[in-house]
Structure formats: C-alpha cells, structure tokens
Amino acid sequence: MAIPVIDLFAGPGGLGEGFSSLLDDNNERIFDIKLSIEKDVNAHETLRLRSFFRKFKPDEVPEAYYNIVRAKSWRKRKELIEKLKDDFPVEWDEADQEAWCVELPYPEEYSSEGERKGGYNKKEIEERNNLIDDRISQALSNEKNFLLIGGPPCQAYSLVGRSRNKGIFNEDHRVHLYKEYLRIIAKHQPAAFIMENVKGLLSSSVDGVKIFDLIHKDLNNPTSVFPEYSCPKYRIFSLTKNPKSIKNGEPEYRSGKDYLIKSEDYGIPQKRHRVILFGIREDFQHPGQFLEKKGKVPLKDVIGDIPPVRSGISRRFTGYDNENKYANGNPKRVYQKLNDSDDLWSSVINKQINNLKKWGDLPLNGLKSGPTEYTNGIGSEFIKCNKTIDPKHPLKSWFIDDKLQGLANHESRSHLTQDLMRYMFAGLYVDKFGTFPRLKDYAKHNSDLIPDHANVDSGKFTDRFRVQIANEPATTVTSHISKDGHYFIHYDPSQCRSLTVREAARIQTFPDNYLFCGSRTAQFHQVGNAVPPYLAYQIAKIVLDFYKKNVS
Known part of the structure; x- marks a missing residue:
C-alpha cells in the first residue's frame, strides 16, 4: 500500500x-x-x-x-x-x-x-x-x-x-x-x-x-x-x-x-x-x-537549450516632473509608454550596441546591428519545440515528457528600455570577467548605466542588477523574482532579459509538464517559494x- x-x-x-x-x-x-x-x-x-x-x-x-x-x-x-x-x-x-x-x-x-x-x-x-x-x-x-x-x-x-x-x-x-x-x-x-x-x-x-x-x-x-x-x-x-x-x-x-x-x-x-x-x-x-x-x-545545462526569446519593452524613462512630487518630496518620474514590437526591440538593441562600442572594452560576442532573428518573439504560455536539454544530461528524463512536445510558461517580461541596456551590459561583463558587475562597474563604463533609484548611493544595493553565470549553479530563486527580474538576468546578452517562469522552474527542477497557474507574477511567486x-x-x-x- x-x-x-x-x-x-x-x-x-x-x-x-x-x-x-x-x-x-x-x-x-x-x-x-x-x-x-x-x-x-x-x-x-x-x-x-x-x-x-x-x-x-x-x-x-x-x-x-x-x-x-x-x-x-x-x-x-x-x-x-x-x-x-x-x-x-x-x-x-x-x-x-x-x-x-x-x-x-x-x-x-x-x-x-x-x-x-x-x-x-x-x-x-x-x-x-x-x-x-x-x-x-x-x-x-x-x-x-x-x-x-x-x-x-x-x-x-x-x-x-x-x-x-x-x-x-x-x-x-x-x-x-x-x-x-x-x-x-x-x-x-x-x-x-x-x-x-x-x-x-x-x-x-x-x-x-x-x-x-x-x-x-x-x-x-x-x-x-x-x-x-x-x-x-x-x-x-x-x-x-x-x-x-x-x-x-x-x-x-x-x-x-x-x-x-x-x-x-x-x-x-x-x-x-x-x-x-x-x-x-x-x-x-x-x-x-x-x-x-x-x-x-x-545553469546552462538546464536552460541553455531552451528556445531563446527576446525581452519585452514596456516604457522609457524620460525625466522628472518637478511640479509634482512624491510623498518624500522627490519629483515624480515621467515615463513614455511604448507599444512592444520586434521592430521597436531591434531599434532599441541596435542603439545599445552602438553605445557599448563607444563606451569601452567589452567584447560584443557577435552581437550585430539589424533586425532580430528570434522567431519566438517574447515567447508564449506555450512554445512548441523539441530539444530543450542535452539528451545525455542526467536530469533529461526528470524534465522531459515526450508527449508534451514543447514548453509552457515561457514568456519574457517587459522592461524599461534603460534596463535592457543594463541587462546587455551585465551579460557582456560576465563574458569577459566571469562575475557579475556591481554598480561601481556600471558607473566606470558610463553614467547612463546607473539606475535612477533612490538607494543607488546608499551602498545597500551594489548587486541590484545580477546576471546569472552560465557555468555555475544559479543563485537562489526566491519569491522576489515575482517583483522584478533584476536579480535574475539571463546570461545571454543577445536575449537581454530576465528569466522566464519556465527557466526559473528548470532551476528549481520542476518537470516540464508541471503547469503553474495564475498570472505570470503569481507563477513566479509560486516557483520562488517552492522546494x-x-x-x-x-x-x-x-x-x-x-x-x-x-x-x-
């Protein structure tokens, strides 16, 4: 029994x-x-x-x-x-x-x-x-x-x-x-x-x-x-x-x-x-x-073969409204809402690549100007695909269900255009130095990489943007991943995004046929709280x- x-x-x-x-x-x-x-x-x-x-x-x-x-x-x-x-x-x-x-x-x-x-x-x-x-x-x-x-x-x-x-x-x-x-x-x-x-x-x-x-x-x-x-x-x-x-x-x-x-x-x-x-x-x-x-x-052993998707774009930070202030007295931030599309994404990415060429010594690793070739766009609640992990990997049978013929919960977040620039920089930095950059490393390359954040000078959030390292186990996936993706940036700078729910689920070793219900925020919260x-x-x-x- x-x-x-x-x-x-x-x-x-x-x-x-x-x-x-x-x-x-x-x-x-x-x-x-x-x-x-x-x-x-x-x-x-x-x-x-x-x-x-x-x-x-x-x-x-x-x-x-x-x-x-x-x-x-x-x-x-x-x-x-x-x-x-x-x-x-x-x-x-x-x-x-x-x-x-x-x-x-x-x-x-x-x-x-x-x-x-x-x-x-x-x-x-x-x-x-x-x-x-x-x-x-x-x-x-x-x-x-x-x-x-x-x-x-x-x-x-x-x-x-x-x-x-x-x-x-x-x-x-x-x-x-x-x-x-x-x-x-x-x-x-x-x-x-x-x-x-x-x-x-x-x-x-x-x-x-x-x-x-x-x-x-x-x-x-x-x-x-x-x-x-x-x-x-x-x-x-x-x-x-x-x-x-x-x-x-x-x-x-x-x-x-x-x-x-x-x-x-x-x-x-x-x-x-x-x-x-x-x-x-x-x-x-x-x-x-x-x-x-x-x-x-x-990390790359479990998410490296997952179909690449580009980041989504939600809005652009344009400055401050000095006439309207937050409760703490600081002027309110002003954002321009953007309509996400492949063309817009390509335009933003091309501009970032050109900036990085001017800013310093990071290898661009084949990043090229021109329209993206990602056929999956920002992903979807289900993407049909075949090989998503090495057939010889010891966890292959744990993750893969041949009946499924694809991956669920694999859709990227939408980000600020300025954050995409930081994500790309972080991925390229890891490629060169083998570790993720701290805020001082962003500042060293260009002031435009420093986030507009009230605590940026406090010294408490020097690792606010944390790219995952491909050749090591990931850092701890927590419920905070439901709030923003800054601590969970994909190591591939060409994808320029935070992890998807399915990638986080792979890191947590949930089988691919395990479906997470609710909104994407709710899905992230569940994955981060799990054993x-x-x-x-x-x-x-x-x-x-x-x-x-x-x-x-």
Whole structure:
C-alpha cells in the first residue's frame, strides 16, 4: 500500500512532487498525497491540477491534460479545465478533495493603534483547528503511520526579511506559524515528518532566544507546547550526516548548521541553502541513510537549450516632473509608454550596441546591428519545440515528457528600455570577467548605466542588477523574482532579459509538464517559494527506507 502523506503550507507542491515521483516496479506511486493545504488561490489551482495529473500512472495521463498545458492563453486553459471536470469527474473530484485552499490559523494581530489587522481570536482558532483536524482524519482514514511534510512561511526568518524589518518581533505571526505544524504533529502523531525552512532560521532570535533552538526543542516534545494531547516524542535528524553522539536516545549535533542542505551539492542547478529536519517518532529507528552528494550542475545545462526569446519593452524613462512630487518630496518620474514590437526591440538593441562600442572594452560576442532573428518573439504560455536539454544530461528524463512536445510558461517580461541596456551590459561583463558587475562597474563604463533609484548611493544595493553565470549553479530563486527580474538576468546578452517562469522552474527542477497557474507574477511567486522537487525526490528515498525498516 502507498504511504499516506499530509502536506502543510504546500505552496505549488515542490515537496509533494518530489515524494510522489518515487515509483515502484509497477509504476505506482509509493507516496500518496492525501491532503495538500495551501492558502494562496493561485498555488492551490496549481496543486489541484497537478493532483489530477497524479491520479493516473505517468504513462497513462490523458491527452486532455496535455491540451491544457499546450494552450497559449489562460482563457483557453480555463475552458479546457472546465471540460476536464466533465470528462473526468471522478479523478477531478479526488483532486479537488486532495488540494484544499484554506488558511492555517494564527493568533490575532493588531496595529499600533489597536486595530485588528489579521489572524484569529481564540474561538476562531479552535473552530478552524477542528475543521482542519476533521479533514486530516478523513483523508487518512485512521492511518497513524503517515508522513507529514511542509514548511511554515519563512519571510520572518529570512536574512533579507530581518534586514528590512530590523529584527524579528514576537508580534510577527509568521514567527509562530510553525506552532500550527507542531500542533498537527501533537494531534495526529505521524510516524515521521519532513520540515523545511530558510537558512536564516539558524541565526534569528526572539527575545534573545534562538528560533532554531526553540523550534527544535518543541518538535522534540510537542506535548510541552500542547499538553492537551498525549503525544510521543520525536528524534530530530539531519538528512546529510550522522549525529556526533546519541544521548539518552536523542541525536546530538555540533550545531544547527548540520541540518543545512546546500542544494547545489545534490544535483540541483541552484545555490539554494535550506534547513530541513527529519523527525522520527520515538518508537521508530533512523534508517541509517543520508543524502549522497552529486556533481554540481551548471545553469546552462538546464536552460541553455531552451528556445531563446527576446525581452519585452514596456516604457522609457524620460525625466522628472518637478511640479509634482512624491510623498518624500522627490519629483515624480515621467515615463513614455511604448507599444512592444520586434521592430521597436531591434531599434532599441541596435542603439545599445552602438553605445557599448563607444563606451569601452567589452567584447560584443557577435552581437550585430539589424533586425532580430528570434522567431519566438517574447515567447508564449506555450512554445512548441523539441530539444530543450542535452539528451545525455542526467536530469533529461526528470524534465522531459515526450508527449508534451514543447514548453509552457515561457514568456519574457517587459522592461524599461534603460534596463535592457543594463541587462546587455551585465551579460557582456560576465563574458569577459566571469562575475557579475556591481554598480561601481556600471558607473566606470558610463553614467547612463546607473539606475535612477533612490538607494543607488546608499551602498545597500551594489548587486541590484545580477546576471546569472552560465557555468555555475544559479543563485537562489526566491519569491522576489515575482517583483522584478533584476536579480535574475539571463546570461545571454543577445536575449537581454530576465528569466522566464519556465527557466526559473528548470532551476528549481520542476518537470516540464508541471503547469503553474495564475498570472505570470503569481507563477513566479509560486516557483520562488517552492522546494526543489528533485531534492525532495532524493529525500523521499531516505524516508522510504525508514518505512521499509520500521513500518510493516
């Protein structure tokens, strides 16, 4: 029988995808996602559609699913999804039951003026918890030895978030959302759990107490926080190394860093560092297996063969309106709206190339004046194509689905004309120096390359425009990619753009037949918040070994 899984704070389903991708000899899924809980509407749509996909064996997924992925607009996709509901009512109903759009409760939050901003009062929390507990129990059908996976929202723990908010405060409900994860452990007592969070968890603190130590202690003994439940203890293990010792049955490690997983060491084309805990109920034993290191995967290996697309153009910065000012007293910026086209793009790019020729010593690497030859334009929600990765690449079978015959979610953003100039410069700079330029490097070549930004002289954003390096794993894909693409510039200066959703998804190791729902901004946000599925797949193998050795 498949191992039942409950997925909390599921996002678009990265952890669940990795676990459910593990198949037995009969091509059946070894881990069965019984319930995925996510509050974001767009991520929930993604989860539900992927759940439908998993109702079939990998080689038996109906053509109707692929027609949805191949649609070139979301209007068409919505029409096809409605038809899918009618044509496959049983499978769709099962998917709808599995993917649940609901917010896990957190304590009331108030403004400094005493107004309620969010959260739930005591009665509302109790009602919501009862609802969640009933749904979990129904999904599990009284199976106690299930697996719990997921990770509480991590913005409050992230290093960037702490810098922006000048520390972490007890009032920030995101610090305490792990307690809902803990409560579900205490109430439902899984055989094991996998809990993921950001690296900043190791160094953040509340009221002088390290958050990691607090969470570790609570996870070890859930009843200490929720005495109303009679819950066994859990031993918390690293997924990468043995503890330095076992004391009274409890694993002891040198530091919290022993729980840190550097994704690039495990075949993920991305320098993504995350804390991942493997909790095992005290009546079971650790399987003795750990993640095995693999060779590093350069970025170009997973996106280098994806069809090139040009950047879009949205507007041009023309100056300031000194008669109208922002709230801080600065004059308002004035922009000229532009109608994107291949001809306009060629004109802008040609001008940039000519400027770069005047400005200095960067090799133009074959960049030529004249109209672009990109037949894909700015891309599309689906592009028909064949070879998108080296047939000999070890992740080829992970990414590629021959039935798909193309790529979804591969459409470029629209940018300011001035930003395109900076993107091209950044790509050429990396070609010559092997590293991305800082703002001082832009200034050294020409003042026109310096962005019009209030913080440009603060010294805080010297890496504001960060081009990815082709021969290395990418930098961490985060949810910030949904706001702008400045930190995720494509290494090819001729494309002169930020990454597309599909390229970000490749970096995160989502299979190409994994469709992200919602607007492009929503798609980026989902990809950036996810756990890399291929890393989760490797973790799933260790968890499977645990079940084989402990659970009959």
